[in-house]
Amino acid sequence: MKQNRNDVPMQQQWLGQVMNAEQAILDGQMPPMEQLLAIPAEIRMKSPLLLRVECEIGLLHGQLAGSKKRLEAALRGFAAQADESSMLTMMAMLGLLYIQVGDKHESKPFLSQLEQEWKRNPENCSGFVPWALARAAANAEELAVRMEEARGLLMAAAERFREEGRPLWTGFVLLDGLIFDPRNRSHPDWTFWMNWLKRRTEEDALTGDVVRVLTSADLNESLCDRLPVRYAYLAKAVLLKKAAERLPEELADDIESGIYAAAAAVKRQLKEGRLDDAAEGLRQLERQRQIVSTPAIEQLAAELRAAGITGKHPESPLIVSPRWRVKLFGGIAFNKEDGQYAEPVWRRRKAGELFVYLLLQQGYKSNKEQVIERVFGEGDHAKRSNQLYVTLHDLRSALKEAGLHEDAVFAKRGVIAISEQAVDSVDVETFLTLSRVGDQLWTDDREEAVRLFEKAIPLYGVLATELPYAEWLERVREQLMDRQTGMLRRLAAYYGELNDDAREEQRLSDWIALRPEQEEAYEAMIRLCLRSLRRVEAIGWYRRLERICKEELGIEPREEVKRLLWS
Numbered sequence: 001m002k003q004n005r006n007d008v009p010m011q012q013q014w015l016g017q018v019m020n021a022e023q024a025i026l027d028g029q030m031p032p033m034e035q036l037l038a039i040p041a042e043i044r045m046k047s048p049l050l051l052r053v054e055c056e057i058g059l060l061h062g063q064l065a066g067s068k069k070r071l072e073a074a075l076r077g078f079a080a081q082a083d084e085s086s087m088l089t090m091m092a093m094l095g096l097l098y099i100q101v102g103d104k105h106e107s108k109p110f111l112s113q114l115e116q117e118w119k120r121n122p123e124n125c126s127g128f129v130p131w132a133l134a135r136a137a138a139n140a141e142e143l144a145v146r147m148e149e150a151r152g153l154l155m156a157a158a159e160r161f162r163e164e165g166r167p168l169w170t171g172f173v174l175l176d177g178l179i180f181d182p183r184n185r186s187h188p189d190w191t192f193w194m195n196w197l198k199r200r201t202e203e204d205a206l207t208g209d210v211v212r213v214l215t216s217a218d219l220n221e222s223l224c225d226r227l228p229v230r231y232a233y234l235a236k237a238v239l240l241k242k243a244a245e246r247l248p249e250e251l252a253d254d255i256e257s258g259i260y261a262a263a264a265a266v267k268r269q270l271k272e273g274r275l276d277d278a279a280e281g282l283r284q285l286e287r288q289r290q291i292v293s294t295p296a297i298e299q300l301a302a303e304l305r306a307a308g309i310t311g312k313h314p315e316s317p318l319i320v321s322p323r324w325r326v327k328l329f330g331g332i333a334f335n336k337e338d339g340q341y342a343e344p345v346w347r348r349r350k351a352g353e354l355f356v357y358l359l360l361q362q363g364y365k366s367n368k369e370q371v372i373e374r375v376f377g378e379g380d381h382a383k384r385s386n387q388l389y390v391t392l393h394d395l396r397s398a399l400k401e402a403g404l405h406e407d408a409v410f411a412k413r414g415v416i417a418i419s420e421q422a423v424d425s426v427d428v429e430t431f432l433t434l435s436r437v438g439d440q441l442w443t444d445d446r447e448e449a450v451r452l453f454e455k456a457i458p459l460y461g462v463l464a465t466e467l468p469y470a471e472w473l474e475r476v477r478e479q480l481m482d483r484q485t486g487m488l489r490r491l492a493a494y495y496g497e498l499n500d501d502a503r504e505e506q507r508l509s510d511w512i513a514l515r516p517e518q519e520e521a522y523e524a525m526i527r528l529c530l531r532s533l534r535r536v537e538a539i540g541w542y543r544r545l546e547r548i549c550k551e552e553l554g555i556e557p558r559e560e561v562k563r564l565l566w567s
Contacts, residue, residue, distance in 0.1 A: 072094070075087060075090040075091065075094070078090060084124060085124050085125070085126065088114060088117055088124065088125055088126070088129055089125075089126045089128050089129070091110045091113065091114055091132075092110075092114055092125075092126070092128035092129045092131065092132040092133075093128055093132070094110055095110045095111050095114065095132035095135075095136065096128070096131065096132045096135060098110075099132070099135045099136060099292070100253075100254050100255065100256065100292075101253045101254065101255060102255040102288075102291035102292055110132075111132065111133065111136045114129050114132060114133055115133055117129070118130060118133060122444070125160070126160065126161075126164065127157040127158070127159075127160035127161035127164060127166070127169060127170075127173060128157070128169075129157075129160075130153040130154070130156040130157040130160060131153070131154065131157035131173050131176070133153050134149075134150045134151075134152075134153035134154040134156075134157060134180075135150070135180075137149045137150040137153060138150040138180065138293060138294055147295060147433070148433055148434060148437045148452060149437045149440070150180070151177075151180075151181065151184060152437070152441065152445070152448055154173065154176065154177045154180060154184065155177065155184070155187055155189070156445075157173045158170055158173045158174050158177065158193060159189070161173055162193065162196060167196075167197055167200040167201075167204070167207050168204055168206060168207045168210070170193065170196075170197060171197055171207055171210035171211055171214060172210055172231065174190075174193060174197075174214060175210055175213060175214060175227075175231060175235065176231075178214070178235075178238070178239060179231075179234045179235065179238045179239075179294070179296065180294045180295065180296060181294060181295035181296055182238065182239065182296060183295070194211070194214060194215055197211045197214070198211060198215070206227075206228075209223075209226040209227055210227060210231075212226075213226075213227060213235055213239075219235075219239060219240060220240075221236055221240065221242065224236045224239075224240065229248050229250050229251065230250070230251060230254060230257065233247070233248060233251060233257050233260075234256065234257060234260070237257070237260035237264075238260070238296050243260035243261060243263060243264040244261065244264060245261055245264045245265045245268065246261070247261050255288055255291050255292040256292050256294070256297070258288060259285055259288045259289060259292065259297055259300075260300070262281055262284055262285040262288065263285060263300050263301075263304060265281050266278050266281040266282050266285065266304055267304075269281060282304055282305075285301065285304070286301070286421070289301055302323065302424065305323065305421075323421065323422060323423055323424035324403075324404060324422060324423055324424060325424045325425045325426075325427075326359060326423060326425070326426045326427070327427050328356060328359065328426060328427055328428045328463055328464055329427050329428060329431070329459060329460060329461035329462070329463060330461035330462060330465060331343070331464070331465045331466055332344060332352065332355070332356070332464055332466065334402060334403070334404070340403060342402040342403050343402070344398045344399060344401070344402045345398060345401065345402075346394070346398055346466075347394050347397070347398065348390075348391060348394050349467060349468065350375065350376070350387070350391045350394075351391050351394040351395040351398055352398075352464065352466065352467050353375050353467060353470055353473065354371070354375055354388075354391050354392070354395055354416075355395055355398075355399075355409075355418075356463070356464045356467065356473070357371065357374060357375050357472070358371075358409075358416065358417065358418045359418060359423070359426050359428070359429075360428065360476065363417070363420065364417055364418040364419075364420055364423060365415050365416065365417030365418070366415070366416055366417070367414060367415060367416075368385075368388070368411070368414045368415065368416055369414075371388060371416050372384050372385060372388055374472045375388075375470075375472065376388060377471075388416070389411070392409065392411060392416070395409055396408075396409050404422055407419065408422035427459050428463065428480070430456075430459060431456050431459040431460060431480070431483075432483070434452045434453070434455050434456035434459075435452070435453070435456045435483050435486075435487060437449075437452055438450075438452035438453045438456065438487070442490065446494065449490075450491060450494055453487040453490065453491055454491070456487060457484065457487055457488065457491075457510070460480070460484045462477065463476060463477045463480060481514065481515070484514060485511065485514060485515055485518070488507050488508075488510050488511040488514065489511060489520075489521075491503075491507045492504050492507040492508045492511060492524060493524075495507065496524075496528070501528065501531075501532055504528055505525070505528060508521060508524055508525045508528065509525075511524075512525065516548055517548060517552060517553065519545060519549070519557060519558060519561065522541055522542070522544070522545040522557075522561065523560075523561050523564070525538075525541050526538045526541050526542055526561065526564050526565065527564065529541065530564065530565075535565075538564075538565060539565060542557070542561065542562070542564075542565055545557050545561070
């Protein structure tokens with residue numbers, strides 16, 4: 001069949017529109033969706049750039065199903081062009097989409113590659129890459145371990161979008177940061193970002209809408225309703241605390257929005273005195289929270305638990321209210337948000353050991369055989385197994401007396417565990433979180449790493465001081481001391497580079513107090529004193545080192561250290 005001659009000019013006209021739209025995109029503008037949809041699909045689908053914009057608009061407006069197909073098509077198109085940066089952006093957007101619907105399995109390969117690329121070559125990554133990694137980090141099983149990392153990545157995404165000259169996405173990732181945790185408004189760069197965005201509100205009406213939500217001193221539902229449906233709903237739910245029970249149709253598969261809708265239903269049921277329904281609703285919310293979570297969601301869940309919901313029927317769940325904050329450094333103790341404080345009394349030393357061991361494991365749980373091997377040592381297996389269950393009974397009794405429900409510790413299908421619902425935080429876990437994330441950021445973002453180290457260091461103390469020697473416990477104590485030492489060493493060097501003598505001296509003093517046998521710390525302190533023209537103090541530190549070396553190590557200080565003073 002011959003092609004209609006009138007079709008050729010029309011195709012050329014459409015191709016001209018495609019080229020104009022692509023140029024606008026390359027110039028940092030987002031063409032209106034109506035303009036894109038006017039181009040026939042068979043022509044539009046051949047342009048990865050147009051597909052990318054469609055995907056961005058689809059993500060903003062919660063059009064998950066259609067966006068997935070377009071993202072996959074755009075990814076194939078950029079792959080054919082060998083455009084690695086755009087491929088990473090499409091993968092990140094796919095990752096964000098999968099996270100919204102709670103599909104961790106599908107997102108895992110994308111996110112694994114994105115994490116490698118972000119660490120290896122961040123300059124090649126758009127703001128969507130750290131954004132996807134932030135949301136994935138917050139939804140990891142070790143939630144407390146990675147929440148600080150998620151906050152840092154969200155702010156990195158905002159800065160990357162700003163560097164790219166994309167105010168619309170800078171605004172939306174900052175709004176997502178507030179939905180993630182309203183405390184992100186206190187970030188030191190927040191005012192800078194807001195001023196930068198305000199100067200660009202005329203470039204796009206939607207940018208102006210999101211900036212007004214971010215900056216309004218009198219935020220209301222009307223301002224939120226000007227946003228795309230997903231952000232309108234979540235902004236009202238988190239920032240105004242006005243979540244609707246009924247989700248818009250577009251958000252039916254959005255797990256995060258569903259959590260706020262479920263919470264709204266639970267609150268209504270509580271007011272109506274329908275405790276069984278509220279307990280069932282909270283159980284559903286807890287299941288969703290295991291898939292998607294944020295600090296804002298964790299706070300919401302804690303508020304609902306504080307209502308003390310229990311069902312009338314045996315099958316209704318018992319909600320522990322509120323959860324305990326557990327202190328292990330410097331001695332074992334618990335406290336709640338309402339001010340309650342307790343210290344457990346152990347009838348058997350092994351009960352305390354078992355408690356500490358479980359709290360140090362991921363998810364506060366461990367395989368039964370591993371517990372027997374680590375906590376109860378060698379010997380007859382049957383005897384040690386029996387000892388474990390006796391110890392479990394003692395542990396439950398001690399925790400019950402301290403105010404925790406006896407079901408907080410359980411043994412099920414070969415797993416010994418402490419219920420995560422019973423624990424709000426553990427100081428050792430927080431310490432390790434801050435330290436590990438600081439280690440990861442040390443190369444690329446030293447200032448943020450220092451901030452995290454400074455938050456971690458005051459938490460440190462001897463682990464579970466009331467428990468006597470146990471081989472596994474001593475190993476953990478040594479590992480924690482090594483981590484504290486490493487942070488003090490890095491901080492002292494950092495402040496030395498800044499010529500901040502006061503802070504450098506403080507961290508060196510802390511280092512020496514912690515590890516008085518480490519000659520490296522004395523050497524750094526002596527160098528600092530000499531640099532500050534405090535020779536008498538430098539000699540005093542050398543004499544102290546000399547005494548430690550002779551009395552405890554039976555050696556002399558290294559000749560290099562001595563030469564610092566008398567060369």
